[in-house]
Amino acid sequence: MQLIEFLAPHFAFVSDPTAWVALLTLIVLEVVLGIDNLIFISILTNKLPEAQRARARRIGISAALIMRLVLLATISIIVQLTAPVFTAFGHGFSWRDLILIAGGLFLVWKATKEIHHTVDLEDHQDTMIGETLQLSMAGAVFQILLLDLVFSIDSIITAVGMTDEIAIMYIAVIVAVSVMMLAAGPLANFIAKNPSIVMLALSFLLMIGMTLIADGMGFHVPKGYIYAAMGFSALVEGLNMLARRRRKAKAGAGH
Template sequence: MNIMAPALIGELSSYLTGDALMALLTLTLMEIVLGIDNIVFIAIITGRLPEEKRSFARRFGLVLAMGMRILLLLVIGYLMQLVDPLFHLSDLAPTQAIADYFHEHEEANEVSGKDIILLVGGLFLLWTAVREIHHKIEGEGGEAEIGNLPGDSGGARDGIDPVTEKNRRNVTVGGVLFRIAFMDVIFSLDSVITAVGMAKQIPIMVIAVVISVGVMIAFANQISEFVQRHPTVKMLALSFLILIGVVLISEAAGTPISKGYVYFAMAFSLMVEFLNLRMAMKRMRPSYGEGETGSIRH
């Protein structure tokens, strides 16, 4: 017992460093913002259930989302350990000059399973973020701008039509939970790949997922309303996805970007966004006051 204690303390201390705590805080906030689409989807699909069953299905759906994310984290975490080279880019080079370049930059020449995961994940984040930003800028207003759910057609979401009491009686909790579990795999991909890009240790990623889902279970309605009132927060999170996608691609190419620079850029952007929100609120308050005093004078 005495022999294991120092090793356990040393392992725990590695998760209490400044970088680890910053990664945990930033990742938790990102997971919450990126989970808004999941909250919206769960709220819509559980709306098909009788009212007395919705609360249970909504909370259990979020717990399912947490389980799917942790499972994906463990799978991707295992794949990230595949560091042995699968092939060399110099062998595929069309010209000798390109082959010589890769021979001189061996870190970019060797391609492992980890590199492929990072490259595909980075491209996926870039594609997801750019598509969502385009949807928010070019799409029509309203609830459709919260998230681009598969099957969206402008009216009903994911093929879900306005619900009648007859339809609710035909829907089971098990069927709803199955659909939630299936869609959680799709919704979790961006957040899981984001976690891999922001933190190195699997425990940090799992803790961030557990905390974020706990917060979403407790404050799902408040978080959704806040993001709807302040769409720039979601836009900022999408811009972070682009940043993390570039980080993953650069790491796959053998030129990793220091996480310190990434965290500083995110913290600075969040501070600017906070100041913008404060300024917007202060501008709204005087306008109300002036309107009231103006009406009294007249």
């Protein structure tokens, strides 16, 4: 009874239609924001031995959920992360800005390194595959956790900007991460089976990294532009894949 009395005020929104609209909108936003995180997890775990990939994805996404829930529990501290701590080049930098810049630099470095090894086939001395095998799954999970932190803070600050209802935030985050968990395996398998998709995904990570840096520097790039570019690129690559399959089928029929 005491638990019900404690929770009742937090779920008062169930009778408010506008709150349901906010919930659905926030779920969609959280799922879309999770795409960045999911692409990174898929690429990184595909470099592990096949037997460890599914487990690493589960650990990484579970950690993302836990991190988001912990951040929601400290929502007052998260909101303060947007307060400027110093000013440089005419821009007040907050802790959120610094975290976004650090995460963006990490993504740019990782994506650039992977693109280099993908293009330069003769350079196998320090490939991502060899590096990840040396670090084992612990190394891959550690890198996932670093980016989980960056994306989680961005996700929670977005949630705070959408609604004041803490219950709506919790529900949206749990649903969004659950969708990530369901989509992680198929996405990783699709990337692994289509080598050309790897370069496209790495380009996405490079663009996302630059966007994070720009955002941290005070130059906000609307997310709609980023996801529209990603969607258009994915559509073009899908048409290329369809064309390649038809050419192969035609060549096979000719023999």
